[in-house]
Every structure is written in C-alpha cells, then in structure tokens.
Amino acid sequence: MAESVHRAAVRTARSVVVKIGTTALTTPTGEFDTARLQRLADAIEARMAAGSDVVIVSSGAIAAGMEPLGLSKRPKDLATKQAAASVGQVALIRAWSAAFHRYGRTVGQVLLTAHDVAMRSQHNNAQRTLDRLRALHAVAIVNENDTVATNEIRFGDNDRLSALVAHLVGADALVLLSDIDGLYSGDPRKATADRPARFIPEVAGPQDLADVIAGTGSRLGTGGMVSKLSSALLAADAGVPVLLAAAAQVEAALSDASVGTVFAPRGRRMSARRFWLRYAAEAAGALTLDEGAVRAVGQRRRSLLPAGVTEAAGYFHGGDVVELRGPDGTVVGRGVVAYDAAELALMLGRSTADLPVELRRPVVHADDLVAY
The missing domain is CATH 3.40.1160.10 (Acetylglutamate kinase-like)
Known part of the structure; x- marks a missing residue:
C-alpha cells in the first residue's frame, strides 16, 4: 500500500x-x-x-x-x-x-x-x-x-x-x-x-x-x-x-x-x-454585529466599522481581543479592538463620516480579525 x-x-x-x-x-x-x-x-x-x-x-x-x-x-x-x-x-x-x-x-x-x-x-x-x-x-x-x-x-x-x-x-x-x-x-x-x-x-x-x-x-x-x-x-x-x-x-x-x-x-x-487570535488569546469583551457586518467580516473579510456594531459588552481597552457575535449571539469571529469600551459606546451604529476624525479608524481592522 x-x-x-x-x-x-x-x-x-x-x-x-x-x-x-x-x-x-x-x-x-x-x-x-x-x-x-x-x-x-x-x-x-x-x-x-x-x-x-x-x-x-x-x-x-x-x-x-x-x-x-x-x-x-x-x-x-x-x-x-x-x-x-x-x-x-x-x-x-x-x-x-x-x-x-x-x-x-x-x-x-x-x-x-x-x-x-x-x-x-x-x-x-x-x-x-x-x-x-x-x-x-x-x-x-x-x-x-x-x-x-x-x-x-x-x-x-x-x-x-x-x-x-x-x-x-x-x-x-x-x-x-x-x-x-x-x-x-x-x-x-x-x-x-x-x-x-x-x-x-x-x-x-x-x-x-x-x-x-x-x-x-x-x-x-x-x-x-x-x-x-x-x-x-x-x-x-x-x-x-x-x-x-x-x-x-x-x-x-x-x-x-x-x-x-x-x-x-x-x-x-x-x-x-x-x-493566536483564534485559539490562544483571551477575549476581554464581545461586540454584537448586525447582519450586514457579519457578512462583511465573514464573507468579504472586510474591516469592522462602527455602523455595523449594535452592542458592546465587557470592560476592554484598545488593543484587547474581543469576540464578534452575530445578532443571535453566535460567535462569528475574533479581533483586536481599536477603542476602549467607553469610546466605542458612543460610536455604536454611527456612520464613519459622522464621527470626529480621530474616531474614523475601523473598530477592528481586517488585518487584526479572524472569522469563523
């Protein structure tokens, strides 16, 4: 054989x-x-x-x-x-x-x-x-x-x-x-x-x-x-x-x-x-995404923008790892978040164009994201 x-x-x-x-x-x-x-x-x-x-x-x-x-x-x-x-x-x-x-x-x-x-x-x-x-x-x-x-x-x-x-x-x-x-x-x-x-x-x-x-x-x-x-x-x-x-x-x-x-x-x-992101890192919090954002990060491997985030849970800082969840709570990925929890709370669902210049970075960049 x-x-x-x-x-x-x-x-x-x-x-x-x-x-x-x-x-x-x-x-x-x-x-x-x-x-x-x-x-x-x-x-x-x-x-x-x-x-x-x-x-x-x-x-x-x-x-x-x-x-x-x-x-x-x-x-x-x-x-x-x-x-x-x-x-x-x-x-x-x-x-x-x-x-x-x-x-x-x-x-x-x-x-x-x-x-x-x-x-x-x-x-x-x-x-x-x-x-x-x-x-x-x-x-x-x-x-x-x-x-x-x-x-x-x-x-x-x-x-x-x-x-x-x-x-x-x-x-x-x-x-x-x-x-x-x-x-x-x-x-x-x-x-x-x-x-x-x-x-x-x-x-x-x-x-x-x-x-x-x-x-x-x-x-x-x-x-x-x-x-x-x-x-x-x-x-x-x-x-x-x-x-x-x-x-x-x-x-x-x-x-x-x-x-x-x-x-x-x-x-x-x-x-x-x-x-490391997918298997080893500890998640400090979780972000809930709308259906459009789930498709963007999961199928098209795009960065996560504030407009696609409907909820943030946990006490995290910029640079921490967070879970990304769909509307039903299913974990669809993980990524390194760019903002503190307090900053992100003021950005949820908002278009990037409506935010101050210093807050126009993606919430999670595509290079710092793994989709399941």
Whole structure:
C-alpha cells in the first residue's frame, strides 16, 4: 500500500512536537515509571539523531508527585494538585534530564499557563525562549505550570498545550502519544458485537468523524479522546499534520509514522498572529454585529466599522481581543479592538463620516480579525 502523503509529512518533518501523556509515564497501578520515560527518550533521541528538531510536551508532574507525598490516588482539589505538581515537577525534569544525559544532551524546562499563551507579550517571550533553547541544542521539556494555574485559567490538559506549542515553534508535525493506538469510532475497550469500534487510520476532513464517539479522561490523566481529538483538529486546522499513536509504539511513530491515526492539515498554514487570535488569546469583551457586518467580516473579510456594531459588552481597552457575535449571539469571529469600551459606546451604529476624525479608524481592522 502506498504511503499516505500526510504520514510522509510526519515521517520527514524536520521540526516535531511530541506530546507524552500521563498514562505513558505510569504503570497500570499509577506509579511513575522511569523505565517507560527512558524508552520514550531513546526513541526521541533516535529521531533527533536522524536530523529532526524535537520539543517535548510532557505530562506526569502530578503523578510523579503522588508517591513522594504518600497519595494513593490523583487529588481532586486544586491545592493538593498544585502541591503534587510542585514535588512532581522536580522528579519529572530530573528523570528527563537523566534520560538524555546518557546521550550527552542538556534539558531545559519551560512551564506555561494559559495566561502566558493568551497574553501577546508572554506568548512572544515563550516563543523566543523555545527558539533559543533549540538553537543552543538543548531539549525543551514543556509542561503546564500546575503549581500556579487555576481551574479558571488552565489549559485543562497537555493535549491542547501541545497543539499551541506546535504552532508557537513553527513545528512541521505534532505527535500525540498516550495509552491508545489511534482514533476509533468508539471506545475499543467497551466495544461489543452490536457496537463495534472501527479504527480510523486517517482523518482527511469532518466526514471521517461523522460516527465518532469520543470519551473523557483516565484515572490519572486529565485528557481523553475528546481532548486528543479536539487538539489534533486544532493543530491540523492551523496547518500542522498530526499523528495520534500509542506510547507503546513510539519507535514506529517517530521513525516511519506507520502506526496510529494521522490528521491531514489544512492546505495553507495559518499565520502566527491569526492563530493566536483564534485559539490562544483571551477575549476581554464581545461586540454584537448586525447582519450586514457579519457578512462583511465573514464573507468579504472586510474591516469592522462602527455602523455595523449594535452592542458592546465587557470592560476592554484598545488593543484587547474581543469576540464578534452575530445578532443571535453566535460567535462569528475574533479581533483586536481599536477603542476602549467607553469610546466605542458612543460610536455604536454611527456612520464613519459622522464621527470626529480621530474616531474614523475601523473598530477592528481586517488585518487584526479572524472569522469563523
């Protein structure tokens, strides 16, 4: 059988982000397993030795901190999760450092929160740090900063974080490794003769997901197939091919990409700024548009003018990101607003010609807007 062009893209990618789930680093009883981590490091080293640049997004900090703190199961309250992560981050980065030290490689740790990616300045700083680590030939180990993240601002899982990092570093491919060998139409562990779980080797578009029923996370991890599917589609939509595979098949996944499910990327890669606007930035408010403005920004990719805005919600400043909503409340886009909320309140529905010269700029310029 001929190799899929998208598998070939993963196989030949010069820059790869590899996301490793908690279940890939723990035993069936939930204990942190350095032997599993070392095997993963061996496969990643082989990929790097073959010429690829690899950034690792590693889960497992909370799991790694459970045993030292005497916890028998994953904590549910935020304070204990943060305490376990605090202890576990030390053990996790020490294990990665020891694994790559065998190959003479230096490891660097990058801890991020959703706020770091959402704010443009922190987003750029994270990008520069990762780029510099790679330029210095260090292996970047990225994880969510669970010690300070809260339920309100966290990514929710490292699957989404890995998709954001893949675009942040301009990766050519994203590989998601967990405890399942690819995408199925249902949970293969719960499949029956009446309800079989069909393996899906390639996702070329929405039509390939019509009958897929995805499940939630495991006992130790926060992700699940819902999370992995959502993150794979996010990265693919941004132009990054994605391979979803089992950590147990890491050698094949990182050598010839012959295992798992591959997700085809969109034809044209999204610019870093538009990706940030669409997926990473926090919205400080929302603007409601009339039907004419919805068509202008959505179909014709025009700038948003005051005449098309019927309502403004939230307390925002010029330069903040706002959601753009249609008359029925449906989000139709996002953009960087040019005015403070107080200024805009005086401009709603007014023609540009009726406004003072200093207020004749678009509310959201077409260059600072993404339509859904």
